[in-house]
Structure formats: C-alpha cells, structure tokens
Amino acid sequence: MRLLHTLAKTCASFDDPNLVSQAGLVPVMALAERAGLVAEHVRPGGECGVNAHLKIPCLVAGMVAGADSIDDMGLLRHGAMSTLFGGVRAPSTLGSHLRSYAWGNARQLEKAGREFLVELCREAPLLPGADTLAFIDIDSMQKRVYGHKKQGAKFGHTKIQGKSLLVRGLNALAAVVSTPLSAPVITATRLRGGNAASARGAASLAAQAIGTARECGCTGTLIVRMDSAYYNAAVIGAVRRQGARFSVTAPMNASIRVAVAAIPEDAWTAVKYPRAIWDDQLGAWISDAEVAETQYTAFASKKGQGVTARLIVRRVRDLNNKAAAGQDELFPVWRYHAVFTDSPFELVQAEGQHRGHAVVEQVFADVTSGPLAHMPSGVFAANAAWLAIAAMAHNLIRAAGALASLPFAKARAATIRRDLIAVAARTARHGRGQITLHLPEGWHREHEWLSLLAAACGPPAAAA
Numbered sequence: 001m002r003l004l005h006t007l008a009k010t011c012a013s014f015d016d017p018n019l020v021s022q023a024g025l026v027p028v029m030a031l032a033e034r035a036g037l038v039a040e041h042v043r044p045g046g047e048c049g050v051n052a053h054l055k056i057p058c059l060v061a062g063m064v065a066g067a068d069s070i071d072d073m074g075l076l077r078h079g080a081m082s083t084l085f086g087g088v089r090a091p092s093t094l095g096s097h098l099r100s101y102a103w104g105n106a107r108q109l110e111k112a113g114r115e116f117l118v119e120l121c122r123e124a125p126l127l128p129g130a131d132t133l134a135f136i137d138i139d140s141m142q143k144r145v146y147g148h149k150k151q152g153a154k155f156g157h158t159k160i161q162g163k164s165l166l167v168r169g170l171n172a173l174a175a176v177v178s179t180p181l182s183a184p185v186i187t188a189t190r191l192r193g194g195n196a197a198s199a200r201g202a203a204s205l206a207a208q209a210i211g212t213a214r215e216c217g218c219t220g221t222l223i224v225r226m227d228s229a230y231y232n233a234a235v236i237g238a239v240r241r242q243g244a245r246f247s248v249t250a251p252m253n254a255s256i257r258v259a260v261a262a263i264p265e266d267a268w269t270a271v272k273y274p275r276a277i278w279d280d281q282l283g284a285w286i287s288d289a290e291v292a293e294t295q296y297t298a299f300a301s302k303k304g305q306g307v308t309a310r311l312i313v314r315r316v317r318d319l320n321n322k323a324a325a326g327q328d329e330l331f332p333v334w335r336y337h338a339v340f341t342d343s344p345f346e347l348v349q350a351e352g353q354h355r356g357h358a359v360v361e362q363v364f365a366d367v368t369s370g371p372l373a374h375m376p377s378g379v380f381a382a383n384a385a386w387l388a389i390a391a392m393a394h395n396l397i398r399a400a401g402a403l404a405s406l407p408f409a410k411a412r413a414a415t416i417r418r419d420l421i422a423v424a425a426r427t428a429r430h431g432r433g434q435i436t437l438h439l440p441e442g443w444h445r446e447h448e449w450l451s452l453l454a455a456a457c458g459p460p461a462a463a464a
Contacts, residue, residue, distance in 0.1 A: 036119050042109050044102070044105045045102065046100040063390055065417070105385065109385050117187060128181045138206060139360045141364045143372060152194065153194050175206065203238035225356070245344070247350070270290050272348075293311060310350075317334060367413075370394075370413055371393055398413070403455040
C-alpha cells in the first residue's frame with residue numbers, strides 16, 4: 001500500500017458534524033436498552049450521584065468503544081454522536097459520579113450487572129447448551145496500580161510469565177460462566193484490597209454466581225472450577241448448598257500424598273492428548289501423562305465440614321533436562337497434580353474439564369486490554385464501581401458478537417470492537433425522525449454488522 005498523492009497535497013480538517021467514528025454503538029446500545037440497562041436501584045449520595053440511570057449507560061458505552069480511563073469517555077462527544085444519542089455526559093461529570101459511590105452503592109451496581117446479564121441471555125444466544133452443561137470459573141487478578149494515594153493498594157502475589165511476584169495493586173475477584181459451545185461471560189465481580197487472600201469473599205461470590213447462572217438458563221449440570229487457592233471448606237460448602245458441583249485443584253499436602261501413594265499401579269490410565277503418538281508395537285498411546293482416581297475425605301479435622309468426593313490425580317514424568325544424550329532413567333519419576341471433585345463425568349473427561357478452568361484467563365486478558373487497563377480513581381469504591389461497569393461492558397460486547405455471527409460469538413473482545421463497533425459512518429436525515437447511517441463501502445464485516453443491527457433494532461423499514 002502506498003499514498004496516491006504527495007504529502008504536500010494531503011491535508012486534514014476536523015469539521016464534519018455528520019460523522020461518527022463508533023457507529024457500532026448504535027446497535028450495541030439498542031441491545032443494552034432492550035436488555036434493560038437502567039440500574040434504577042443504584043442511588044449514590046451527594047449532588048453528583050444523581051441520574052445514575054443515565055450516567056451508567058454512558059460509562060458502559062465508553063468502555064464498549066474502547067475507553068480505559070475517565071478522560072477517554074470524551075470519545076462519546078464528537079461529530080454526530082449527539083444526533084444519535086441523548087444524555088451523553090462529560091468525562092468530568094462521569095468521574096465525579098463515580099467518586100460519589102460508597103461501598104454499598106458499588107454492591108448495588110454489582111447486582112444491577114447480574115440482572116443485566118440475565119436479560120442479555122434472553123436477548124442473545126450467549127450460553128448455548130446451558131440446559132445440559134455449564135461451568136463457573138472463579139479466580140482473582142492482581143491489577144497493578146500506581147500512586148501512593150490509591151485507597152486499598154497493597155502488595156499481593158501475582159504470576160508473570162510463570163513466576164510468582166509481589167505487585168502493588170488492587171485485587172479483582174471474578175466468576176465467569178461458560179458452556180462447551182460458548183465463550184465466557186462475567187457473572188459476578190468483587191474488588192478487594194491488594195493484599196487480600198484469594199479465598200476472601202469467594203464463598204458469597206460463588207453463591208451469587210451460581211444463582212445468576214441458574215437465572216441465565218444454566219438448568220443442567222453446573223460445575224464450579226477453582227484453583228488450589230479456593231480449596232477450603234467454606235467455598236466448597238457454599239457451592240454444594242447452591243446445588244452445584246465443584247472441581248478444585250488440591251494442594252499436595254501430607255494427607256493427599258498418602259492418598260496418592262495408595263493408588264495401585266494398575267489403576268493409572270494413559271491420557272490421550274492431542275499430540276500423543278500411537279505406538280503400533282506397544283499397542284498404546286505414548287504420552288507423558290496418566291490419570292487415576294480414589295476416594296478422599298477433605299477437611300475431616302473440621303467438625304461437621306468434612307467432604308467426601310473423588311480425588312483425581314494426574315501424573316507427569318519428571319524428566320531431567322540436564323541428562324546426557326543416551327542416558328536413560330533408572331526408574332520413572334513423576335510429578336503429581338490432584339483435583340478434588342464431585343463431578344459426575346468419567347475419569348478422563350472430568351480431568352480434562354478441570355484443565356478448562358484456564359478459560360478465565362481469557363476474560364482477564366479481554367478486560368485488561370480494554371476497560372481494566374487502569375483503575376482510574378484514587379477512591380476504592382469508585383474503582384469497585386468501575387470494575388462492575390467493566391463487567392457489564394464485557395457481557396454486552398459478547399452479546400453483540402453472538403448476534404452478529406457464530407465466529408464473533410467466540411471472538412476476542414478486541415476483535416469485536418475493531419470489526420463491529422469502531423466503524424466510521426455519516427449520518428443523513430430523511431423525513432421526520434428517520435436517520436440513515438452511511439458506512440464505508442466494501443467493509444469486510446458488512447454482513448455481520450447488518451445482522452447485529454437487525455437483531456438489536458428490528459428489521460429495517462421497507463423501502464418506499
């Protein structure tokens with residue numbers, strides 16, 4: 001690609017009042033209105049807490065369009081945006097509104113986000129197959145922040161390239177729901193201080209997430225997957241009281257090591273991984289991993305809190321990378337990974353499903369490359385509200401992608417934003433109250449964009 005004109009003959013002028021750069025906000029916000037994004041029961045105090053039912057959709061729209069700070073909300077105020085949307089507020093007004101939130105208001109906003117997700121599931125096929133099988137994944141993320149005046153900012157552990165490091169920031173706890181046929185959506189969020197233990201508040205969050213998932217149509221088998229940080233009686237007890245099943249990574253403590261050592265050698269089954277090699281002479285899969293299971297009672301020392309379920313163990317050969325060429329091992333050495341679960345599925349399937357817990361990292365990657373690139377306020381409750389609104393924006397983008405096409409139903413949020421939302425358009429009026437959007441000719445996602453528009457706004461009017 002090259003310029004057809006010399007630079008000396010190329011000029012620019014920001015002077016067209018009929019252009020918008022985010023035309024995809026029209027069907028997306030129409031979908032939000034259809035799903036009832038009003039948050040009427042969110043009532044922050046103070047002069048700046050008024051009109052939350054208008055300011056929250058402004059914040060959601062800005063995040064959907066790519067805003068990752070309060071100042072970025074200014075992208076809603078350009079060209080013909082005032083022709084397409086009403087109630088748009090200035091970034092300073094939105095920032096003052098967020099700072100008027102107390103902790104209770106942030107919890108009200110979290111509830112509004114859960115109700116919004118339930119309505120989105122009625123408007124778009126967000127969770128296909130949820131009436132048969134669905135998964136809830138719970139995990140936390142340490143979000144690095146800067147500035148010594150950030151409320152709640154403390155040093156906490158996080159993993160960067162597989163290494164555990166202490167990072168000064170705020171800790172976001174989240175639960176996401178997905179099915180084998182869908183991408184994950186956020187069912188519950190909770191912002192905590194940076195030094196919070198991973199399991200703090202996880203029991204109540206799990207109960208909220210399960211209740212929301214049931215309202216979203218997850219009427220079949222529901223399995224809550226967690227890593228070893230959530231291996232405690234309170235969290236597992238909360239999951240079981242809500243009628244869901246659990247699958248949690250178990251730490252290799254002394255009692256679990258004893259249970260693993262008692263597994264007979266003939267009980268191990270080779271796992272058929274995608275890259276495993278079939279050996280015709282041995283008649284077996286040549287794989288580095290084997291799985292087995294045994295019954296195990298966890299938390300037996302806690303009166304009335306003991307849980308008896310399956311202990312699924314995966315073992316992987318621990319090879320010495322420094323061994324000289326041709327120097328074989330004298331005896332096999334294994335590394336063990338245990339999963340404590342009451343999953344109803346057979347051994348290999350249940351173990352593979354637990355490894356799917358990594359899908360929660362996809363959600364964290366989506367939100368940190370979008371609205372959670374920053375925690376924009378120094379006020380803790382404002383950042384908690386920002387996290388809840390970011391979850392709404394993420395779920396709205398996922399719903400828009402599901403309505404556009406099947407590939408977009410599982411696409412990254414950045415892909416949906418680039419192809420369906422950040423599309424330039426020129427507005428033109430025809431008669432009273434009728435507006436036509438003129439989008440770029442030959443746009444490579446024209447069919448998907450029109451499918452989203454038809455689903456969100458209804459079929460276009462018949463041509464005269």
